[in-house]
Amino acid sequence: MSEMEKLLQEEENNYQEIYKGTVIEGKVLIEKDDAFYVDLKYKTDGVLPKSEVFDDENIKVGDTIKVYVTKVDKNNGEVLLSKRRVDEISSWEEIKKGDIITVTASDINNKGIIADYKSSIRGFIPLGHIELRYIGTDIAQGYLGKDFEVEVLDVDPKKRRLILSRKAILQKAQEEKFKEISDKIEEGKIFTGIIRDIKDYGLFVDIGGIVGLVHISEVSYDRNIKIHQAFHIDDKIQVKVINYDPEGNNRLSLSIKALSGHPWDEFSSTHNVGDVVEGEVKNIKDYGVFVNLAPVVDGFVHISNLSQDFIKNPKDILKVGDKVEVKIIGINQEEKKIELSMLFGENAPAEDGEQKPAEAEDAKQEDTEN
Secondary structure, three states: OOHHHHHHHHHHHHOOOOOOOOEEEEEEEEEOOOEEEEEOOOOOOEEEEHHHOOOOOOOOOOOEEEEEEEEEOOOOOOEEEEHHHHHHHHHHHHOOOOOEEEEEEEEEOOOEEEEEEOOOEEEEEEHHHOOOOOOOHHHHHHHOOOEEEEEEEEEEOOOOEEEEEOHHHHHHHHHHHHHHHHOOOOOOOEEEEEEEEEEOOEEEEEOOOOEEEEEHHHOOOOOOOOHHHHOOOOOEEEEEEEEEOOOOOOOEEEEOHHHOOOHHHHHHHHOOOOOEEEEEEEEEEOOEEEEEEEOOEEEEEEHHHOOOOOOOOHHHOOOOOOEEEEEEEEEEOOOOEEEEEOOOHHHOOOOOOOOOHHHHHHHHHHHHHO
């Protein structure tokens, strides 16, 4: 064998065999507008198109990089490479079930969000795993372009399957907040909360990780309150804990009206027998009229105290909704009753709060009916 043949043989022995679908290492020799040329210790340099490199990668001449062989032409020796495929393989290998990763929401369909991981892997977040509660595509649209953490529910590199959940992370955070706030909850304690939902039967209020119910009966002393008009979702309100069972089903009962005194107590402490007050006719019976003096505070005017003239029926001179001035002639603290009169001056009844037998019977009948 001649010297030249020996040199050629040595040169050929230094070359490594290259196969399609393998990952190999090479050194960047040249950079052109559309590609890098990489020394692979092969008889020809490999071509790495810039389209096969992620935009956030900064490759320079002299760098040693790992590349994926996408094509080997045995006739002309051309070798095509991809850096994207290597990064994808590396990313798939590092993902494990239960991992917490950061993704970017890039697309949406009628079943959920498509999210990108490291620009090389696409995962899927079902609509039921975006928030704590199931949401529609209209709300999911708001996540497009945003980065957020998710938990890996399922991963299969061979099938390129990646199922993710943001809900799992929110649940863990909620559980931690739940534990923290649960230790602070005591009956009688006052919290500032946020209204999360409004139903006909009450308000659901979040007090920092735990949602409790303000039943309609605990919203206000005013039984005619319209909660859908008086309150709105995301309103901040103060509530008082009236019952909490951490050992059972964690049911939390809250109250708004417990934060203030009963209107009767306030009214009776600021008004006395002999005071003249304004009220509104609330109900009319054959034997007299009920007048609203303050929220849930009503007084009763017996038919004999409506006018100095004879009246056959109170409806002859009054109607529901009329504004009237009345004089307090009796306050019964035990039964929470107020006796009123529309007679003033010489015609006014005695201010002793005592009822005639017939009047007492009428008022008793009214209590049963109302």
